[in-house]
Structures are given as structure tokens and as C-alpha cells.
Amino acid sequence: MSPQTGARILLVDDEPAIVRAVRANLGSRGFRVDVAGSGSEALEKIESHPDLILLDLGLPDLDGLDLIRTLRSRARAPIIVLSARGAERDKVRALDLGADDYLTKPFGVEELLARIRVALRHTLRSGTDEPVFRARGLAVDVEHRRVTVEGEELHLTPTEYALLTALVRHADHVVTDAMLLREVWGPEFGDEDHYLHVYVARLRKKLERDPQKPRYIATEPGIGYRLLTEEA
């Protein structure tokens, strides 16, 4: 079906209904799913080197954020965090600790599959740095510092250009506010209240034809932004 078929996914969740649904859906698409019902079980199963980890933040035995830190130190597999709505702060911290993406419960199967695809593709692609990024009419030529939409050149300020390239570097992945601040303004701006969102809004105004249906830059409320390379 897709090149990732057969990828091994470690699902860390203690909710039987979710486990059943995710296992059935991923299994029917050729993924091999391993389940850990607790944090300690997850730490054991990480030894079998899964290709991707789906991690519920509310585990019975270990703090989800601590677990991310430990998993990150022992495995390079992408981590997608599953958590409830309203826990935006936890999600941001999870992402800043090294998780690759998140899904808000309750989530649909389509959303889950899309996130898994993106995360796995990123693993395959990481390391290759092409000089020109292209996605659905948007082209960012890093070598010549040129940005075009449908062949039309955009005039971006240095800040807007830096923001766009930061989003491009993490294409299809959510980028937290703190990550953007660090990458665009430098490490000392990591936690500072800033005009970040105002700059992103200006960039979007130049980039998007219809601001109510953004093609390229999606807002992740309370978390950050995501550059979309595929039709949502």
C-alpha cells in the first residue's frame, strides 16, 4: 500500500478500547503493532527498536513527560504524543522535550494515519538537505533566498524569511512557539513573550490566497504552527 507498510509501531496506552481500535486499524494497513500498557513496559519494549512510538501522556505508573525524556535518550524513533484537549501546556512541553508530533484525543483514524505517515517519511528523509523545497506551488530556494508561490516571487522581510525556513525545516511537523523563537531569534529568546504570532500572521498574509483556508501554514491552537506539504 505505502512504503511504510510493515513498520513496527509501539503503542503505549492503558485504555483497552483505544488499544483495540488503533491496533485493528494499523494492523489492517500492514503495520505491526506492539502494545505497552504502562511506562515501565514501554521502557522494556523500546529495546526491540520500534520504528515509531505512539505515547499516551496519562499513564498509570510514570509521568509521560519523564518517559519522553527517557525514551529520547534511548531511541531515535519518532514519538507521537496522544493527550486530552485542554492539556496544551503538556503537549508543548512534550514537543519541546523531543516528541515529534501530537494528537488530541478523541482523534479520528484518518488523522492518526496522516500523522504516522508524516513521522515515518521524515525518518526516511532526514539527512537529505535539498537546496530547493517544493510543495504544492510553494518553492523556497535556500541557495538564492528566493520564495515563490505559483511561480510568483514573494518579497519577505528577513524575519518572515527566517520563520518560513524554520517551518520548512520541520515541514509537516508541528513547531512550537519556543522552537520557532529559538530558531529565528536565537536561543536566548526561547521563553520570551514576543511578537512571534504577529510575524507569522504577516507571513501568512503574503503567502496565503485565502486566509480562512490556509494552504501552507496551519495554526495549532495553543501549540504552534505546521507547514503543510499535502492537502489537509
Added chain:
Amino acid sequence: MTPRMLEEMRRLAPLRGYAAALAAVALVSVVIGAIEARAHIANMSMLYLLAVLASATLLGRGPAITASIASFIAFDWFFVEPFHTLRVADSNEWFALVVFLITAVVTSQLAADQRERAREAADRARDATLLFEVARVLGEPDLDAALAAVAERVRKGLRVAGVVIELENDGVGQRTSAGDVAVLAGAEIGSLAAWIPSARSATGAGARWIRVMDPHGSNISTRDERVHAVPLQASGRRIGTLAIIRTSPEPRSADDRILASVATQLAGAIERARLRQRATDAEVLRRADELKNALLGAVSHDLRTPLASIVASAGSLRQTDVRWTDAERESFLADIEHEARRLSRIVSNLLDLSRMESGTLHPERSWYDLAALIDDVVGRLRPVTEEHHLEVHVPEDLPPISLDYVEIDQVLSNLIENAARHTRPGTGITVSARVEGGEAIVEVADDGPGVPSDALDRVFEPFFRGSFGGAPRGTGLGLAVARGLVEAHGGRITVRNRPEGGAVFRFTLPIEQPAKPRAAATAP
């Protein structure tokens, strides 16, 4: 000064008056002697009356009588012939001496009486001032602060080392000690010991302490500290104790009187505070009960409706004796997903509402472009508004606003969903924003029937559901949540009906002066 010396001085204090009286008599004797050496003046003994008068006025009755007798003896000894004996040769001199003694004693009595009356008047003035101040500080709404203030006033007014106000267990709230109970508990304090809890129990639930000690109180030996306690009584019941801890051993009767007055005032104030608290508790309970009933109503209807359709659809799909067409299966599945998402939204709103009720709502603000937020929300809600004509009017030059994106997103979503839910398909909804009078104003206007005038001031109450021309719709949560979130941002939310028809929901957000952003490495 060591405690021992202080103690010694206190013990000798009463004797000092007598010594001073004798010294005054000796001084007068010297003066008379000096005058007599030059010239004989009649009735020189009258000079001794000065010493007696001074003693009576300054030192009190005892020293004054001592001075009278000492003067009598000294005059006889030094100045009545034969000198240096107590014998009197002339019977006239005898008469003069006796008259002198009587005059001296009567004078000292009168002067001492005068002195005591002045002192009592001063005491009464002090007591009246103290009682007035106590009454004034008891007027303070915070009982704990009032009790602490009373303790301090009484300590200063009565010049005692410490004041304790103890309330018995059934106190208002469960606040415990203010003050160092350990020092007090370690002291030998007689009758108070029975009701002084140990330091441990004083910090636990139960008794409450308010205590004021002289800053030098710890220097005062606790051995001769005297505790004087009066009960606090209200409606015939003992509700606590007022006690003073003094350093001088003799309690004055005047202090008893004022302690009793303060105790009466205290008991009255405490009782009033308790009644007030009880009334507040009852009101809180009543409101909680109201909310709970409304919640139960909402849960029974709004949660059960989607649940019923989920259960029915899932059950249908599992039927083995019916062969559903693909379209039918798809429709059941769509129902399940649709209703489940609706349940999820209801639960989210309930969670938000409970966060507001418990006061744990703290916006995480950052600077945002309000126009971008409106675009995002309108774009995301397109499925909800696809049967309406939705227009957005936002000027290009809105200043950045400090807000919690998730929360204001929710406010706007709730207002737009509310408008879509309460108006007929095909009508218009307009979302607009502008700046006016130092705040940003966002309005969601519809072309629907408007809000009935009797519901205008109730639509933001939790679980209030409009039944505008039909069955009630919605959970009655969206607008209440919107109000809570807007108010947490320091804004206001209102609704009015347009004269030409339709409701306008409006919320404001204060525009703060942004902190000057630090120069970015790459300026825009």
C-alpha cells in the same frame, strides 16, 4: 539590664515612695535649720506641710501619712526645746505640735484622695478610649485581622506583656495560631494552662490562637507572669477565652472591669461573624445546589440524546438478521461519529465551566494578530456555517492583542456556533472587529429572530437555554463559557438586539501597551 535586677526593682518599687517621703522631710528639716540659724520665725513647722502635700500628691496616701508623722517627730527633735529629745518643755508647743500633726494627716488624706480621683479619671478615660478602639477595629470585616488588632490594642492599653484570644473549636474557619505558642505553652501560667493547647494541636485543626507579646516579652521571666482570663460568652454559651498575661503580680480591679467589657464586645463580634459566615455558607451551598441541578438537567438531556443515537446506530450495525446497504451502513457510522464528536464538545465545555467555577482559569497570553485568529476560526467552522452567508469585516490595521489563543478561539467559536444554531439556514452571520476607546471589539451579528427581551440578561448564565420558537437547543454552556473566558481576559461580553432584527453578541479585549520587544537579530 538582667531579669534579676528588673525583678528586684519591681519588688522594691512600693518602698521607694516611703523613702522619697522621708527624704522630703529631711530636706525640709535642713532648710528650716538653715533659716533658724539666721532668724527666729514663728510657725516654721508649716514648711513641713509642703513635704506632706508633695508626698500625698506624688506618692499616695501611705507615704503622705509617713511624712506627717516623720515631720512631727523631726520638728520635735530638732526645733522644739529641749532639742534632740522627744520631750516638750512648753505645753503651748505641745498644742502646736498636735495641731500640726492633725493638719498634716488631714491634708495628706485630702491630697491623696484628690490624687486617686485624678488617677481613676485617667483610667476611665483610658478604658473608654480602649473600648472605643476595640469597637472600631471589631468593625473590620476580616475577623482574624480584627482579633489581632484587638489583642494588640488591649496589650498596649493595659500595658501587659501578652494578650490571648482563644476561640473554641466550632470557630469560623479553621485558621490557627498567629503568634509563638511554644513560649506561652512553656510558661507556668496557672489557670490558663488547662486550655492552652500544645504547640502541635494549635497548628492542627481546632483551637485558634491570636497572641501578642511585648517585643521584650521573651526577656521577662515567666515565673512571675500572671495570667488573668475571662470567658467569652454568646447566647449563654462559652465560645472562647480572653486572657492577659501581665508581668506585675497584682491585677487591678479596673482591669477586670475593662476586660469584661472587651470580652462582651469580642463575643458579640465573633458571634456576628459566625452568623455572617453561616449565611454565606448557606448561600454558597444554595448556588452550588442550583448549579448541580442545572448540570443534572443538562447531563440528562444533552448527554443522553447523543448517547441514545450512538447506541441505536451501533446496535443496528450489529444486527445479524438485517442486510444493510452500504449507504445505510455509512449513515449509521456517520451518526456515531457525529454524535460522539458532539459529546466531546459538551464535555469540553463542561470542563471549561468547572475550571471557571473553581477559579483555576489563567489565560496564557501572548501577542496575536486578532485578524488571523478570526480567519482561523471562521475557516475551521466552515462546516458549521456552510448553510449561512458568513461575512468577515476586519480592518487591516488592528494592533496586536495580548490573549490566550486557545481561549479566545473558543469564545469566538462558541459565538459563531450559537449564531448558526439559532438562525435559519440562508440567513447571514457577520463577524467584525474594530478598535474603540482603547479596547478591541469583536462582534458576531446574525439576521435571526434576536434574543427575547426577558432572556437578554440571562443568556450568559450557565445552562440557560433559549427556546426561541421551538425546542431548546444547545447545552446552555457555550455562552457561559464564553463569558468566563472573556472576563478572565479582563474584557466584557454583552448581547443586544438590532432594531432591524437579529442579535449582536459583542466581546471586548483590553489593548495593553506591549512591552517593547527586544531588538531581534533580524529585524522585520
